[in-house]
Amino acid sequence: MTSSSRHHKPTYIDDRFPGPDPYAPLADLPALKVTSDTFNDGERIPEEQLGGNDVSPQLSWEKGPEGTETYAVTCFDPDAPTASGYWHWAVFNIPADVTSLKLGAGHKDNLLSLPDGTVVLRGDSGIRGYYGPQPPEGHGPHRYLFAVHAVGETLDIDDRSTPTVLGFNLNFKATARGILWGWAEN
Template identity: 75%
Template sequence: MADSKHNPTYLSDRFPGPDPYAPLSDLPPLEVTSADFADGDQLPAEQCGSDAVSPQLSWTPGPEGTKTYAVTCFDPDAPTASGYWHWAVFNIPASVTSLPGNAGDESLQNLPDGAVSLRGDSRSYGYYGANPPAGHGPHRYIYAVHAVGEELDLDDHQTPTVLGFNLNFKATARGLLWGWTENS
């Protein structure tokens, strides 16, 4: 795969937050899709709120040498200085190129063997649905899949930010899929 130039489709004056991927290493692209929504669509109700289920996600295989994948969901529009992590899973085996809907349930039983889930900003190890504060405007939810050439040596007490730091230096490809929602 050739190097890509960071060309986000998720930037718009509608959203108050920054481009969280702008300062990161440019990586070859993975194509990420979902049976639940298309890139840039409003998220379906099933992916929103505190009782939400994680969306189905699929991605193209990483480059030769891929050993694991990491999947994250991040809201850069949260009214904080650091955004809001909704989901972070890593060490997904390279043989896995999709996660079924609700793979991020609180029991973590729907994740592939070997995958490690981290607590997001909701303090849950499972997926926490899109849930912007009422009246704050639309928020983006960026689902990222990273191909990694090794198993990451992190335990489940680390933060998604620490995972992201490691992925910046160890990922070999990245794909993004995003949706949005708003609570009036």
């Protein structure tokens, strides 16, 4: 595990995108390396992962710090034309021995393939599962931040809660964070 990258500009901060860095005001955490076989950090997100197809990308991450009990994976669009961004995916209580999710693991019809104990929340689309990027036509490019948080406990969050509630808990209970990002434009 590497030290926090707070002291240098994250790669997802770019003048092409209108939204803020949603992680700037949050707890400064050690970094986890997150990768994907589906796309590379900072690349355009493939058609299969976009809205309407809703196939979650393959994600892998390095093992969290000693004491990690669970992981949370989220996908957030800070460039959505709202005052609060847009949550595309939120899962948590992924067991500590799991350090990857296969292609399509977040599809709303495939959630039983997630590891036992994993909790899936409804995103801003209203569905329980991954909702692919679908920025409004002509609004410009949007970033999609796939964050993985290591957590030193099993989170006690109701499955009817919002991803914002999960994010609030992660700010206080996560022990490491990694972000892989891609972008899309219509």
